[in-house]
Amino acid sequence: MTAIAESIASAVIRGDASATVQLSQRALEQGLSPHDIFQGALIPAMTTVGEKMQAGEYYIPEVLLAAKAMKGASELLKPLLAQGGTHQPVGRVVLGTVKGDLHDIGKNLVATMMEGAGFEVFDLGTSVPAQRFVLAAQEQGAQIVGLSALLTTTMVNMKEVIRCLDEAGCRAEVKVIVGGAPMTQRFADEIGADGYSSNAAGAAELARKLLDLG
Numbered sequence: 001m002t003a004i005a006e007s008i009a010s011a012v013i014r015g016d017a018s019a020t021v022q023l024s025q026r027a028l029e030q031g032l033s034p035h036d037i038f039q040g041a042l043i044p045a046m047t048t049v050g051e052k053m054q055a056g057e058y059y060i061p062e063v064l065l066a067a068k069a070m071k072g073a074s075e076l077l078k079p080l081l082a083q084g085g086t087h088q089p090v091g092r093v094v095l096g097t098v099k100g101d102l103h104d105i106g107k108n109l110v111a112t113m114m115e116g117a118g119f120e121v122f123d124l125g126t127s128v129p130a131q132r133f134v135l136a137a138q139e140q141g142a143q144i145v146g147l148s149a150l151l152t153t154t155m156v157n158m159k160e161v162i163r164c165l166d167e168a169g170c171r172a173e174v175k176v177i178v179g180g181a182p183m184t185q186r187f188a189d190e191i192g193a194d195g196y197s198s199n200a201a202g203a204a205e206l207a208r209k210l211l212d213l214g
Contacts (some may be wrong), residue, residue: 046116
């Protein structure tokens with residue numbers, strides 16, 4: 001990792017959005033490609049943030065600050081990546097909170113950690129009907145469908161999404177992961193999900209494992 005890449009990563013890890021954007025701009029001026037900045041600084045930084053979260057060193061406030069820093073740099077770099085056509089995501093994720101549930105903090109954290117792990121994320125928002133998940137997965141060619149719920153009364157709608165994926169004939173093409181405060185591994189197994197994570201960093205790691213990305 002170059003000195004400027006190390007500085008960018010450090011700024012993300014400490015949640016300094018202004019410094020992250022300024023350093024990313026400086027890196028571009030020094031000749032680093034947007035792809036190099038993503039792969040060499042931003043993604044490793046968010047990996048570190050995820051590790052700190054799982055280790056209990058970081059909590060939601062620290063992760064949100066890091067996410068804001070990552071987002072600022074992404075907004076600078078993504079238009080340049082699109083022009084160059086060199087940045088390929090490791091996979092595509094359709095993500096949303098299930099029908100009847102309007103909570104989104106956990107989902108938003110998962111989206112950030114997924115992007116930080118190199119995935120292209122299609123966030124459908126909150127209270128998403130089952131068929132909307134199916135259509136989005138088909139339209140975007142997603143390999144992962146992520147379902148979130150905070151209310152115990154809406155957990156049953158996760159099973160409905162899986163049923164609709166089965167009916168549409170695309171269940172075998174996607175891995176379904178679930179999460180949210182009331183979730184358990186037992187519930188995930190009961191509804192036929194492919195995986196469960198209790199936190200955002202774990203969800204990104206799980207997605208990579210399910211796609212054999214290491």
